[in-house]
Amino acid sequence: MKYEEMKGKANISTMVQFIFQGFSDLPKLQGVLFGLFVIIYMMVLIGNGLIIIVTRFDPVLQKPMYFFLANFSSLEICYVSVTLPRMLKDLWTQDRSISKAECAFQMYCFITLGATECFLLAVMSYDRYVAICNPLHYPLVMNHRTCVQLAVGSWIGGIPLQIWQTSQIFSLNFCHSKEIKHFFCDILPVLKLACGNTFLQEVTLYVAALIIVVAPFMLILVSYSKIIWTILQLPTATGRAKAFSTCSSHLMVVLLFFVSATITYLMPKSTQSSGIDKLLSLFYTTVTPMFNPMIYSLRNKDVIAALKKLFLKISGFGSVVIA
Template structure:
């Protein structure tokens, strides 16, 4: 396969086209993987699409909790669409090349949507904190205007730093190799291809990880420590079970997403390997979005009732 190259100063060359390794090391499993990922993509679209529909149109779900859940499901569809269709195309065809511009665009949307997810999960935990710890003030604190502002802030507040991070990453000369050892243009695999001094990009990466992963996760921990403390002080077992059921599904999603993402981006360099990174990335880019609608529907009686109502109408 031919790769486009561009001459630069000092008789070096920088890559203007990459190749995604994807699952080329598993040639005998390509058809199986293609079928599996098509099914996963359909489940993500269908499951999260249903959540969006019922949270938008069911009168019983016109509450802040479900407003954020609808936003979260919309985000999951966008998040998976950034990587999965491209991966399916690479599995179906033999051409795994991707231009520098396409790679930069994929990276930007992936890290922006991933950062939005972190902050939206933090906002959802704050919503549960107010609902359980300050129930009398909940309608006042979490009014429609505040909910909209929190959602818009989660979607747009991450954009400036992620534009800067993407520009920093692609200001590098990529002359070490042309093959990205991943199935999409993720930060760490692309950074490994850079030649010269990459310290600025590494510092930017850790700043972004702090702002978009560590801080939201710490806010979630604070919220849930207060929520658990309040639940344990409730006088009846029935009250404790009901209170915990309203936030247990969100807590499961938080642990699944942040657990795999934290291991991927914050593990020491000595422990990083392309195979492990791909496996962990698959978990938080495809598996978690697939299971999220199931987690929220199975553990929420109002969502189950809304789904039952929707299908009975059909």
């Protein structure tokens, strides 16, 4: 019996890498999935890159709303780059192993950027609240210094908590299996591999979810309840439509992100399956960042006009070179 215990402890100590399950249950679709995710990644980079360019250089878009939009597009590129390149590598090489250190780093980057997205969406809703509910004070309240402070706070606000959370998870011993039933190192799939008592880590996860997901979402709900009430008080239908159009895109992005994230991290573990986890994670880690530039550009006349000017400059430059 003592020999078996010593052997078990040795197995725990030698577990220095994990293996992603990924999409290994779809062996005939590996090439198709690789091509699909390459297209998605390129769309995310190009779409969000264009938003960053036009909001940075177009004089019409030098407003707080577009400053935060540029930050959001930068975040989406970083967010997707944490998971998709690794997933593409696994599909291409069929080597789905990852070291414990790499897994910890990927998890830390992912959950930190996820926290940034929650905070930044809340900041963007506050910006819309001030613009619609207090338009006369908007230039004073949302001055450049305040915008920079809010953006920096969103980027770094979740770092201490996520360092602590990641270190707590990877201080555990992993003995159940080496296979992570996911396509990246997310918290719940990694926790399922831990042996021993994970109660403290699970409590930490729910506390972090309340602080990082629920609290910003409640702030967004409060902001939009006041925004909607203010819009309904406007005297003309044209004024109401114009006011609502400035925040409808952001509201769509909020719903897409928070609904899937809330289901993933706050739904009881006993009711979740790895298939549902992967589907929801694919939705908010790849699909939502791909559609966000389309949502913001197609529903915003200023962004459409700025993109048209950019394309005209590019095509005009090209014709000069050809001539």
